[in-house]
Amino acid sequence: MSARRRERRLVVDWTRCDGHGLCARIWPERIGVDEWGFPVLDASGLDEDDLRSARRAALVCPRLALRVISA
Amino acid sequence: MTLLDMPPTATPPVVSLGATRVLAGASHHHAVSYAEHRALAGPLVYRTHAWLCDAARQVRLLGRGGAAFPVATKLAALVPGPATGVLVNGSESDPASHKDRVLMRSAPHRVIDGAMVVGAALGTARITIAVHDPLAARALADACRERGDAAAVRIAVTAAGFVGGEIRAVLNAVEGRPAVPDGRPVLPTERGLDGTPTFASNAETFAQLGLLAVLGTSGYADVGTASEPGTSLGTLLGDVPRPGVAEIAHGTSLDLLTGATGDRPVLLGGYHGTWSRERGLRLDRAALREHGLDWGAGVLAVLPRATCPLGEVARVARWLAAESAGQCGPCVFGLAAIADDLTRLHAGRPVDVSALHRRLGLIAGRGACGHPAGAVRFVASAVTAFSDEVRAHAGGGCGRPVLGSLPLPGRAA
DSSP: OOSSOOOEEEEEOTTTOOOOOHHHHHOTTTEEEOTTSOEEEOOSOBOHHHHHHHHHHHHHOTTOOEEEEEO | OOGGGOOTTSOOOEEOOSOOSTTTTOBTTBOOOHHHHHHHHOSOOOOOHHHHHHHHHHTTOBOTTTTOOBHHHHHHTOOOSTTOEEEEEEOOOOTTOOHHHHHHHHOHHHHHHHHHHHHHHTTOOOEEEEESOHHHHHHHHHHHHHSTTOTTOEEEEOOOOSGGGSHHHHHHHHTTSOSSOOSSOOOTTTSOGGGSOEEEEEHHHHHHHHHHHHHHHHHHTTSBOSSSBSEEEEEEEESSSSOEEEEEETTOBHHHHHOOOTTOOEEESSTTSEEEOOOSOBSOHHHHHHTTOOOTTTEEEEOOTTSOHHHHHHHHHHHHHHTOOSOOHHHHHHHHHHHHHHHHHHHTOOOOHHHHHHHHHHOTTOSSSSHHHHHHHHHHHHHHHTHHHHHHHHTTOOSOOOOOOSOOTTOOO
């Protein structure tokens, strides 16, 4: 195993997202919405403190469009 | 007849600029027969997977579909074996580009040679060529019948549409699913034809690989520059000295190809490309990238002086919005709003310019494929390059008609 930790990021499956906006409501510090209600994600990676909020945002999505990935 | 008012069934003229290799012997009224092709190209040379990876790396061969991904990296990611797939993407989908159609219609054996070489290197006979254009499909099918070695090659005619040419949309189309990209991107080298790892690339990439196998790396590098040996196909469009499809040696001056256009912006790369006023550029993908430009689908266009540039751009912007596959919100709503803004700018109606710029900045990267990012690049660069036109239209318009000089499918220019 590499000692370097893989960076975690929040990604949207845009084919699933319907712009319900729950993710932005639960984590407004890092998720905004555009004028049509679709999420605008902060592009930076997630550190340990962010992970809990990121996972909560992913869990509330009614379309299961949001995921935390390691890249 | 110019390229602009040609019916879709007509093959654009093949323009000879002195670097003819993959288009040797080809013209718009003549498809190179197998006998002619073998006489011109010499006997087909099969190479090992290792040789082909190494040679593609040495000549810095980049994919010709627009993304310019290193071919060697893609080839090296695959393990040879009978289950490995080969997918030739001939579904040229940018209406400004004609190079792949001309190549497949006029020199189909070049593409088949490349597919056979890649198939042999990967130890597989699972070769599919995906095409939108019915005439190209017929030329390829006739060519396969003409030669003894291509009986296993499958030709799949897939639905047209800009997004339908994206490689994952093509994979879905050849397997009978809707021709749209999946939401979770998986590379064809991991899961391609029938779910197995697949080498998928543009038709011209295969023609270049066939040529590389025959010429070897030093012969291939006889033409072109040290940073990018060889040639590229391109479509020269509009008010240029020699409109048509050309094979162009890398390093060629783009000013030579576009003619002395004064300060008129040049469209580079197609409808996912960039309008630029830069001069002194050369055809070299790495060098162009340093200028923030991209050879893309290989289109160079200059608008005639008689047409309204803003109207032309608005017309293409509406088409780009309509070409959204309808899967992703930012693309569906964003491109429609931007097309509407451009239409209003052209008509001299009030536009919230700061909202337009915000929209243009918010769409790239928020979709399942590159369509929204490419469409926004086209529009945003036009708004900058034609800023004088934008100002003129704020006062009511420029008085010129929109001639439809930028070709769109199914519409007479």
